[in-house]
Amino acid sequence: MRLNGETFPEAEEEEAKESENFQPQELVVGYALTSKKKNSFLKPKLEVLARSKGITFVAIDTNRPLLDQGPFDIVLHKMSGKEWCEVIERFALLIMNDDQIVEISPSRIQSIAKPLVVDGSAKSHELFLAYDRFSLAELEPPLVLQEFVNHGGVLFKIYIVGEAIKVVRRFSLPNVSKCELAKVVGLIPFPRVSSAAASADDADLDPGIAELPPRPLLERLARELRLRLGLRLFNIDMIRDYGTRDVFYVIDINYFPGYGKMPDYEHIFTDFLVSLVQSKYMKRPNT
Missing domain, CATH: 3.40.50.11370 (Rossmann fold)
Incomplete structure (x- = not known):
């Protein structure tokens, strides 16, 4: 000791x-x-x-x-x-x-809209990219709105099992250019992007996009969330701000997630x- x-x-x-x-x-x-x-x-x-x-x-x-x-x-x-x-x-x-x-949000927006309640159904995993506040009226509340951040089309799923941490890459939503943002109005539906079939671990990616978040950051984040949430089984969805190396966003936290998608989970x-x-x-x- x-x-x-x-x-x-x-x-x-x-x-x-x-x-x-x-x-x-x-x-x-x-x-x-x-x-x-x-x-x-x-x-x-x-x-x-x-x-x-x-x-x-x-x-x-x-x-x-x-x-x-x-x-x-x-x-x-x-x-x-x-x-x-x-x-x-x-x-x-x-x-x-x-x-x-x-x-154990302004008149011109760029937001991800998703259902507040997630119950495992296909509908509860629907995602929409909303380009203006008027388009939100087309969606059924209650909703969660998150500012859309370009992140190179890749997210990191961080599985926490007690003290163990396992990170995998998943394909995510594509970047949206300023030109596209100026032209497009309304809603764009997106399929569920975090399934096992969307694995990006073996894809030929730009190293600046594929690089995993630093281990010390993940360990500190996991430790803090275990303490604050009182959970030992959960996962974190994290993205890197496109064009940066050390700016990350946590976009989702799930308790007792689908560990069957995690390599060597048994x-x-x-x-x-x-x-x-x-x-x-x-x-x-x-x-």
Whole structure:
């Protein structure tokens, strides 16, 4: 262990012994996911790898109280609806003190308009580029408006799994020139651009566009968001201001995203689940 540049070998040896003595028992992970989310996340490769590490995934019956099920070491959930929110809030209050469970714009504009509520449907992922304020009346509210920033047609999807960070490139919206901006009016619809099929990792890109954001920046951003949002499973969509090297914008944050699109997610995710139990074990007072 190192503090202010000093090394304490005794502490390092003690921590190493505790880590070696940790023998994880069966880890039961309860999950409440939409059918779409389950199909994209709980793939056979993940379940096989999880079993090899002593992890079992058990479906939660959303029609029964959570306390009548399990017991679960970890609860993964991503469901919509007022009823489910009330169920999970009641459950969170009951386990709050239980350290054995881990719950993881001017008249001439250039804006991206997208639905406020994202529920997994195709409609909730519709994007429009609005060139004037009058065209916004054609869209159905509620909406989120974001200033459009030219970014070379590439965005960076930054997956966070506990302390792990994985970055992939995705094709995004093309640049819009000042000439185009002066001529075009109304709305331009865009397809969903962040799907796995839009991967730009192997594309022949301008190095100034393809260069990944600096690792220290991502680590600091991930650490701050974990603290402020109270999340351990999320991803960030980030773009670089076109023509610059170190000007970035965060344009979206998603909790429990589609990890099935992240390379090697099975190993990263199962290691994360095991680390949760190990960290709880290390924090327990010696008896």
